[in-house]
Amino acid sequence: MPFTENDLPNLQGRHVVVTGANSGIGLEAARALAGAGAHVVLACRSRDKGERAMAEIRLATPKANLTLESLDLASLDSIRGFAERMSTALPSIDVLVNNAGIMAIPRTTTADGFEMQMGTNHLGHFALTGRLLPLLLAAPSSRVVNVSSLGHRFVHRVKLDDLHATRGYQKWIVYCRTKLANLLFTFELQRRFEAARKSTIAVACHPGFSNTNLQFVGPRLEGSKLMEAVMRWNNTYLAQSAREGALPTLYAATASDVRGGEYFGPNGLFEIRGTPTRAHVARPARDPEAARALFELSERETGVRYDFHAPAPSVHLS
Numbered sequence: 001m002p003f004t005e006n007d008l009p010n011l012q013g014r015h016v017v018v019t020g021a022n023s024g025i026g027l028e029a030a031r032a033l034a035g036a037g038a039h040v041v042l043a044c045r046s047r048d049k050g051e052r053a054m055a056e057i058r059l060a061t062p063k064a065n066l067t068l069e070s071l072d073l074a075s076l077d078s079i080r081g082f083a084e085r086m087s088t089a090l091p092s093i094d095v096l097v098n099n100a101g102i103m104a105i106p107r108t109t110t111a112d113g114f115e116m117q118m119g120t121n122h123l124g125h126f127a128l129t130g131r132l133l134p135l136l137l138a139a140p141s142s143r144v145v146n147v148s149s150l151g152h153r154f155v156h157r158v159k160l161d162d163l164h165a166t167r168g169y170q171k172w173i174v175y176c177r178t179k180l181a182n183l184l185f186t187f188e189l190q191r192r193f194e195a196a197r198k199s200t201i202a203v204a205c206h207p208g209f210s211n212t213n214l215q216f217v218g219p220r221l222e223g224s225k226l227m228e229a230v231m232r233w234n235n236t237y238l239a240q241s242a243r244e245g246a247l248p249t250l251y252a253a254t255a256s257d258v259r260g261g262e263y264f265g266p267n268g269l270f271e272i273r274g275t276p277t278r279a280h281v282a283r284p285a286r287d288p289e290a291a292r293a294l295f296e297l298s299e300r301e302t303g304v305r306y307d308f309h310a311p312a313p314s315v316h317l318s
């Protein structure tokens with residue numbers, strides 16, 4: 001039987017954090033998780049958009065247990081502040097969905113000087129996960145769900161000697177490298193959970209090709225009406241809906257047969273659309289040496305060290 005939102009387990013009492021929860025896949029995942037009873041923290045960079053997202057979710061689930069929190073993944077300060085607030089507000093985190101992302105934008109940098117796509121899609125989530133680690137480890141069998149992409153297949157490596165693409169920036173190649181980084185991070189994190197004998201798992205997913213805002217951000221920043229029109233046509237005629245695209249995320253976040261280090265995507269032709277199944281992992285994503293090196297570089301870049309034995313924060317009620 002194909003997996004649908006109706007297959008979500010009862011999530012009452014579970015705390016779930018979704019980054020980029022105001023739009024596209026993140027909004028659909030947050031809505032479904034809240035509908036299944038979870039307390040969902042919507043981690044958004046825009047308060048206005050976050051409030052509109054909460055109102056939309058409450059249309060479907062009037063009693064949804066939602067918290068809106070500011071998080072800008074393009075700022076290590078913002079990430080630290082978010083994690084500090086979480087550690088006083090929550091006893092633990094059952095699922096962290098590292099979903100937020102940007103695609104193929106002109107080269108800019110984050111508050112910390114990171115190239116924006118790598119800084120947001122990979123390094124921001126790397127820093128966030130490391131800072132939330134005590135809360136994740138405080139929940140039995142908690143999950144880190146990283147949202148990657150079919151795009152990871154189009155590159156051979158993450159350039160560790162030029163992570164911020166200072167030489168010859170190519171916006172699509174850099175995006176694909178960030179999505180390869182998402183998978184390398186997932187598999188290395190899973191190895192480290194296992195080595196530390198923790199029940200927390202790291203898994204990944206991708207939404208195939210889904211009709212969201214992702215495709216329009218780059219053309220709008222470039223002021224290209226033509227590319228915006230091309231993207232709109234593609235999204236209208238080729239993509240599946242954001243709701244369908246969120247299913248692999250929901251499966252990875254909640255299904256009982258999910259194991260650490262697995263990767264889920266749509267089951268249709270070329271994994272572009274369909275219901276969740278185990279997805280193809282390209283060979284460069286399965287390189288443990290590349291994954292270890294990226295993990296260590298990410299610790300140095302962000303200044304966030306992963307401590308798998310840190311005590312759980314003493315707290316709190318949500």
Ligand SMILES: NC(=O)c1ccc[n+]([C@@H]2O[C@H](COP(=O)([O-])OP(=O)(O)OC[C@H]3O[C@@H](n4cnc5c(N)ncnc54)[C@H](OP(=O)(O)O)[C@@H]3O)[C@@H](O)[C@H]2O)c1
Pocket residue numbers: 019020021022023024025026043044045046049071072073074098099100101102103120147148149150206207208209210211212213214215245
């Ligand atoms: N749609 C697809 O076909 C597709 C395919 C493969 C992979 N993906 C992946 O799916 C994930 C979700 O994307 P989507 O398609 O749902 O796109 P989307 O509708 O554009 O949503 C992206 C979300 O990320 C947020 N975001 C961007 N930069 C951020 C930052 N610095 N700090 C915090 N939040 C930030 C956005 O916030 P704002 O609204 O404020 O900009 C938005 O909430 C991404 O990781 C993407 O790479 C999507």
